[in-house]
Amino acid sequence: MGGGRPSCCCHKSRSAPSASGLCVDSLPLVYDRRTRQLRLQPAVPPPPAAPPPPAPGKPGLEEERDSGVGESPSSTLQQGAAAPRPLRPRRRLPEQHLESSAPTTACTRSGRPASDGGSSRDLSAQGAAAAAADKAAKKRGISGLFSRCTSLTSLTSLASLTSSTGDSPCRAARRNSGLQAGSMGLILEPRPHHLPAKSRAEESRHRLEHQRMLEEARRRDQKDSKSRKKAIQAQLKTEHSLAQSTKIWNQDILPNWEKVRHTRKVSDLWWNGLPPSVRGRVWMLALGNDLHVTPQLYKVYHQEALSILRAAAQGNAPRSPCEVREAKTSSVDLIRLDVARTFPQLGLFQKGGPYHDLLHELLGTYACYRPDVGYIQGMSFIAAVLLLNTDPEDAFVCFANLLNRPFLFSFFQLDQSMMSAYYATYTALLRENLPALWQHMEAEGVTPDLYLVDWLYTLFSKSLPLDVACRIWDVFLRDGEAFLARAALGILHLYDEQLRSMEFINLAQFLTGLPDDLDSEALFKSITKVHTSIGRQTFHDLVERSRRPSPLGSPR
């Protein structure tokens, strides 16, 4: 595009005012033999004042001035622009245009003058970075975790919505007309001296091209703003319903917990996911405190844990012959290793992170409280999720009671017979719900333990995006352990078709590393399509039957 590109540069390079008053004939044009170009004759001699120091590496500018071309004609053309510009920035602009694929869009978006390409690019880059960060957060499912952040986001987006839509019709029109008028003037500008003169036909062609480019940019801008608006509206809608349900939970449900917890309405609201701001409290209520972990009890074990942790940090871990003591200290060593490896992508639990010490202490306190169980890998993820939703003491109470539930208790005790009973029940349910997939997985040799260990020991928090995992926890605490099997089957249901085309290694890799973009709604839709009973036998009946194999064998 030999001729096209420079002309585009000219269009963009000057933010001159409307050219309607200008006429080619009335301009003082002279023909320059050296450049073989028409150029404006200087009306006044070049200013005697020293020009601003030239940018390094731009000697061409000085040359231009020396050749006797004054600045005033171009200054005349620039009248009406915000401020007359020296030559230097104008030379810079075409490069900017070439660098940026759509400067007009960027400028119109940010509502800045077209000549301010550099900073508007910065802005759009910032926007892109923010969007990328947002996307990354969404991917890991942490965007919905902190309700306060969410409402802040909503305020910001609301503000941007009003600023981007409220004044857009008139402003956009003004901006666009300004751009077009400015570029009309630019075409009349002398071209850079090293370029051959344009023919009339070429000139009009370029003008048309330029108009088309502007039109395209405007359309693109409109489309962008539409989708942006739509996304913001969707977010606002979600936040509105979240605010509504938060209100219901706070005003109607929590004060009357025992009375209403089993009602249909509460159950339905619960299924849709607990609002992050009440999640911790509902979990606490749902879990209860059968173990009667009092604040005093917590303090005692917390203090003990702190002293062991401190001793370990100073490198003089007490190695007493007492077996219990031994178990506690070896747990402490392990915990130190694992805390940093808990949700490493969040950067919250690593050394120096805000939750590092809290997680360390919670796990240490539990190891002191239950030295017979100690610390088992997987616990750090469960404790971390609790810490993200409640304060440390409540998190400990929840943690102790959660691990005391029969299913988790047998898993963390590594009770092989119970675990086998769960796997057998799960396999029977897989066969019942997804017979084709069950058959395929059997043929490939993918047994449930290969992926269920990872899923269950962390209650899905390691394998699913965190916000999805929290929703699973919500319903798990409503429905009990049968829901864990249901959630696992739901995941298989969601990817059923995909999984049936995979061979062993792909299946195993897929299931132990589920996609980061797993959608919560889609998963819950899949979960509604699987059930955890066979005939009249409930999940617990099936587990019991698997534990005591009858002559008829395991449940089918």
Next chain:
Amino acid sequence: MSYAYLFKYIIIGDTGVGKSCLLLQFTDKRFQPVHDLTIGVEFGARMITIDGKQVKLQIWDTAGQEAFRSITRSYYRGAAGALLVYDITRRDTFNHLTTWLEDARQHSNSNMVIMLIGNKSDLESRRDVKREEGEAFAREHGLIFMETSAKTAANVEEAFINTAKEIYEKIQEGVFDINNEANGIKLGPQHSPAAAGGMAAGGLGGSQGGGCC
């Protein structure tokens, strides 16, 4: 992708010695300073060439916590090779090798090739186990030995490939019965029975079923 042989590997050793990092370096050629904790087992696969033949390595990377051994024991079944890893900066991980080895010998087939790996060789200043000690342990128990660094990738390729070479040699010598999938070796779909030393290899397909059913 077609292959002549498929070998199942298992990576074992104490928690935090760098098992998952070794696997990631071998399969993806990258190092993650803070790696996720492995709970249960994770999987990796890579194709290598030995003696001009394509060999697919199917690698089971296990959880290292002692409490999990009752779970990970079942993963030994059908493994042709094992990487037994310790951390050269933590003596206790070296001291636990004997129990790991007992476990491995007890729950796998007797021909399984075991490679002893002293990982984190880049941390020379924090070294707690001498190279000679690793060598002596390997000699004593008939293992192959290497010091590696998952961080700098030093010896990582070699560790995985040398193990495969040893397995391949055992196949050539007829030590491994490649028809028995419990040995952790499978013939690829295109591998002719003639090339496999006259043993039939029909009906194996491209899928893997060995070791876990």
